[in-house]
Amino acid sequence: MKVLLVDDSVTMRRIQKTQIQGLGINDIVEAGDGEEAYRKLQENMPIDLIMLDWNMPVMDGLTFLKKVRADNSFKNVKVIMCTSESEKTRVVEALKSGANNYLVKPFTPDALKEKLGI
Amino acid sequence: MDVSYINPFVTATIECFQTMLSIKTEPMAPQLKKEPYPAYDISGVIGLSGEAQGSISLSFPNDVAIKFVGKMLGVQVSEKSPDLIDAIGEFANIIAGNAKKDLSKFNLSISLPNVIIGKAHVLAGQSGASTIVVPFTSMFGIFAMEVSLKTK
Numbered sequence A: 001m002k003v004l005l006v007d008d009s010v011t012m013r014r015i016q017k018t019q020i021q022g023l024g025i026n027d028i029v030e031a032g033d034g035e036e037a038y039r040k041l042q043e044n045m046p047i048d049l050i051m052l053d054w055n056m057p058v059m060d061g062l063t064f065l066k067k068v069r070a071d072n073s074f075k076n077v078k079v080i081m082c083t084s085e086s087e088k089t090r091v092v093e094a095l096k097s098g099a100n101n102y103l104v105k106p107f108t109p110d111a112l113k114e115k116l117g118i
Numbered sequence B: 001m002d003v004s005y006i007n008p009f010v011t012a013t014i015e016c017f018q019t020m021l022s023i024k025t026e027p028m029a030p031q032l033k034k035e036p037y038p039a040y041d042i043s044g045v046i047g048l049s050g051e052a053q054g055s056i057s058l059s060f061p062n063d064v065a066i067k068f069v070g071k072m073l074g075v076q077v078s079e080k081s082p083d084l085i086d087a088i089g090e091f092a093n094i095i096a097g098n099a100k101k102d103l104s105k106f107n108l109s110i111s112l113p114n115v116i117i118g119k120a121h122v123l124a125g126q127s128g129a130s131t132i133v134v135p136f137t138s139m140f141g142i143f144a145m146e147v148s149l150k151t152k
Ligand SMILES: [Mg+2]
Pocket: A007, A008, A009, A053, A054, A055, A056, B093
């Protein structure tokens, strides 16, 4: 399983990376904004899962998500939105735009494990 | 600013550090910030906009910030290091994002984090709005959370 980890916070990426590795997943590509993430996605296919922050500079997570879902070659890539914002309207917007799941930050390794179904 | 609007931010602060660092933080009595007075050494600030405007900030003395971030990352961080600055901004981001679900009537959007560093810098609140400061205590020392929100 290969994961694309997208978050503008370097320290958040480090924490999430440790959590993902704790689940036995070591193939991890990182990006700090939506634009970089799109480039890394194209370069590193097949990617199985994108863990996606919402609030980022340059290109935010929702814009990136819509761009990914507009391209059929990424249709099998799962996306988990990982954000601090948990209003229902936000969750609905993310799911409607093609996110497969939604995880509210900060989350524990157990919560991540449950969302990944492993 | 209605004092009750501070509550979601207080709850979010406690939960943020409980989940991310497994430490207990205790809020002290909220105070109305009467005039600009200096914050601590490093502050993470998030702007709030929508049906209300303002900001939320978290301000730490350097030694306290270093202990918080060091505990989170499991490694020693130094004063003014990129990791310290990044993490303080992200704490503010997470607290703002978590708190706004309880203020949904304002349909708030949050900005990207800004981090301000320097002894005795002053955080100016939204003009025309009062600012409420909540000091916190913890095993690593004190810090402060402040919220300024201008409602229509
Ligand atoms: Mg972010």
